Amino acid sequence: MVKARRQQQKRCWGVPLLLVVYVGYVGLGAGVLQALERPAEARAAQHILRQRWELLANHTCLRGPALQRLIEVSPRPDGAALRASREYFSFNTSFLSCLGYGNLSPSTVAGRIFCILFALFGIPLNLVLLNEIGQLMLLGVQHCAHRLEEVFHWQKKASLLIKTCALVTGSLLFLLLPPLLLSDKEGWSYEEGFYYSFITLSTIGFGDYVIGMNPDRTYPSWYKNVISLWILFGMAWLALVIKLCINFLESSSDFCQCNKSMAEEL
Amino acid sequence: MVKARRQQQKRCWGVPLLLVVYVGYVGLGAGVLQALERPAEARAAQHILRQRWELLANHTCLRGPALQRLIEVSPRPDGAALRASREYFSFNTSFLSCLGYGNLSPSTVAGRIFCILFALFGIPLNLVLLNEIGQLMLLGVQHCAHRLEEVFHWQKKASLLIKTCALVTGSLLFLLLPPLLLSDKEGWSYEEGFYYSFITLSTIGFGDYVIGMNPDRTYPSWYKNVISLWILFGMAWLALVIKLCINFLESSSDFCQCNKSMAEEL
Ligand SMILES: [K+]
Ligand SMILES: [K+]
Structure with missing residues (x-):
């Protein structure tokens, strides 16, 4: 019990430390990527402006509004406008969590090589951070179960009750309530917000819905x-839930004994 | 030794079985998704055709070639053409492996809800499959190391040598050689092919480069x-390498002892 509490304290300190390292790493990467990509972006923005004027000059029937509509209908190609360093920061966080919405991606050779090197350490760092957050959540749930057992002298009931509570609270906090905020701020329907939440937290990241882009x-x-913050904690929570699903899938198949005896041997 | 061999045989049978289950699940999902999405696709295709004709009728100076160029420059919106069931199959595999290139995504409410339910069991199934393939690779490497130890009576040298060989062979097979095939079939440069390989195998999947779309x-x-097949085995291999990187990251920090003692307690 004392040992468990010491672990919990250690983990409580470990997660903020890891967060600081992670934010520093992402910030550093954002600076380097901006330095590498900015010249290409400026060229691309000029090129698009020039093309627009050429079209206007050649097709005199296409006056301002009609042309504007055509350009608005066609999605803006990558690097069409200069990006702020904040955008690189959020690109890097979505990149390292393997989301890769695809609305931004490096367009220069140097930027691409940097992204590969950046990901080689960044993805494991991100996984470790998510794992630590997940373990912290699990420890919190176990702590609550212990408390309930001590106070009410329940044995197995407490653990089951707390696990159900944790699942329901997690679903509410990470999947069912965020669509309300999203529908308020982005103007999406609840169904679209829920779809975005699931596609984001499962790290699929189609990029058909992206926040803050309207x-x-x-x-x-x-x-x-x-x-x-929601993405960080939500991913950790969903990874935990998926891990439990996998344990269930494996324990219901033959592989279980096989894996256990292998883990013992390794 | 006998036990290890029995495990290997069991795993050799388990992986094809899982593959069959996985392919069946993906095929079933492709059928359902096609049934749900096809009516919306047909409507979208008709809508785009109608818009094109309206533009032609209103702007008489924009004759065929000029308009065609404009439409070609703007990326085709989702659901612009009817898709073959094969396309749904490859969409589902990239979806379940959390790639989510974003060149395809469900456009109807029913299709989105189905995708969420489909992923709830599909992503864990995919993870189990990747894990089994990775463990099979690891067992193969360990088997080779045992053989070398038996034949040449090397102790630790064999393990280190085999691990280095496995890393080099894996890098060649999954990261360094595929760009050659891609540059031949897609017309990309070697650098672009390598970038595509890394973004794909790390499950980031920006979607700026997608195969078979030209x-x-x-x-x-x-x-x-x-x-x-390359994506399946390559992802399993890269996940194994990243797992080893994480072990290295964790063992070089304080968290190691903490995790170990927690794993013992759980
Ligand atoms: K993606
Ligand atoms: K992804």
Whole structure:
């Protein structure tokens, strides 16, 4: 019991430390990537402006509004506008968590090589961070179960009750409530927000829905930070749930004994 | 030794069995998704055709070639053409492995809900399959090391030598040679092929490069199957390498002892 509490304290300190290392690493990467990509972006932005003027000059029937509509209909190619360093930061966090929405991607050879090197240490770092957060959540749940057992002298009931509570609270906090915030800030329907939440937390990241990209809307300053925290903790939670699903899948097949005896041998 | 061999045999049987289950699950999902998405696709295709004709009728100066160029420059919106069931199959495999290139994504509410339910069991199934393939690779490497020890009476040298060989062979087979095939079939440079390989195997999947999508090129029939097998085995291999990187990261930090003692307690 004392040992478990010491572990919990250690982990409570470990997670903020890892977070600081992670944020520092991502910030450093954002700076380097911006330095590598900016010249190419500036060229691309100029090229698009020039093409637009050429089209206008050659097709005189296409006046401002009609051309504008055509350009608006066609999605903006990568690197069409200069990006702020904040955008590189959020690109890097979505990149290292293997989301890869695809609305941004490196366009220069140097940027691509940097991304590969950056990911080689960044992805394991991100996985370790998610794992630590997940373990912290698990420890918290176990701590609550212990408390309940001590107070009410329940044995197995407490563990089951707490696990169900944790699953329900997690589902509410990470999957069912965020779509409400998203539908308020992005103008999506609840169903679209839920779809976005699932595709994001499962690290699939199609990129058909991306937050903070609608130029017609103003976003409060806390919005992106809250979403980042939600993604971090939500991914850790969903990874934990998927891990439990895998344990269930494996224990219901023959592989279970095989894996256990192998783990003992290794 | 006998026990290890029995495990290896069991695993040799388990992987094909899992593969059959996986392919069946993906095929079933492809059928359902096609049934759900086809009506919306047909409507979208008709809508785009109608828009094109309206533009032609209103702007008489924009004759065929100029309009065609404009439409070609703007990426085709989702669901612009009816998709073959093969495309749904490859969409589902990239979806369940959390790649999510984003060139395809479900456009109807029913299709999205189905995708979420489909992923709930599909992603764990995919993870179990990748894990089994990785463990099979590891067992193969250990088997080779045992053989070398028996024949040449080397002790630790054999293990180190075999591990280095496995890493070099894996890098060649999964990262350094595939770009040559890709540059031949897709017309990408070696650097672009390598970037695609890394972004794919790490499950980031930006979608800025996707195979088999160039309408100007003809692809041999074996091409997509070979790429699918490469992705499956390559992901298992890269996951194993990243797992080893994580072990290294964790063992070089304080968390190691903490995790070990927790694993004992759980
Ligand atoms: K993606
Ligand atoms: K992804």
